[in-house]
C-alpha cells in the first residue's frame with residue numbers, strides 16, 4: 514500500500530482552522546471542500562489517461578483524456594459527502610457512487626446502511642472519500658466492498674488518519690493496489706475511539722447531530 518501525507522503549508526493552514534472547536538459550521542464545510550481539492554491533486558497523480566490527437570490554432574499535438582471506464586468517486590455517507598464537491602471540481606467527468614456507513618459507537622464495528630454503486634467495477638479506478646480514518650473499520654469495509662465488486666485500484670482520501678487506522682488499511686490492502694492520501698497522520702485514538710488531537714465528529718460538524 515502506498516501512503517501519501519500531504520506536505521503543503523496551505524493544507525496545514527486550512528487544517529488548523531478546521532481543528533479549532535470555535536470554527537463555525539459554514540466555514541468548516543467550506544474548508545473541508547477546499548482541503549479536498551488540494552488532496553485530490555495528490556490523489557489523482559496516477560489517474561489513467563489515454564493519448565488524444567488535437568489541433569491547436571497553431572499546430573497538431575498530442576494531449577490526454579481520462580481513460581474509460583471513467584474513475585468512480587465514492588463518498589462514505591455522511592461525512593464523506595462534505596468532500597464530494599471538492600473532488601468533483603477537479604474531476605468533473607468522473608462518476609459518483611455512494612456507500613452509507615456508520616460506526617456502531619458501542620462495538621466500533623461499521624454498519625453498511627446504504628449502497629448505490631454500479632454492479633460491476635471491473636477495471637475501475639475508485640476514489641473513496643471519508644474525512645476520518647479512526648480505527649479503520651469503516652474504510653477497510655468500504656475498500657473490501659469495492660474489490661469484491663471488481664475494482665482493481667482503490668485510492669482512499671481522508672483528512673485525518675491514525676497509526677491504528679493505517680495498520681488496518683494495510684492489512685485489508687494486502688498486495689492489492691491501494692493508495693491512502695491523508696492531510697495529517699494524527700497521534701492516535703482516545704478511550705472513545707475519537708482521533709487525537711483530531712477535529713471532533715466530522716459528520717456532526719458538517720451536518721449537525723443526527
Ligand code: PRP
Pocket residue numbers: 589590591592593614615616617621623643644645646647648649650651652678706714715716717
Ligand atoms: C465516522 C467517520 C468514518 C468513521 C471512522 O463516521 O466519518 O466513516 O466514523 O471511524 P472508524 O475508522 O473507527 O471506522 P460516523 O460513523 O460517525 O458516521 P457519519 O459520517 O454519519 O457521522
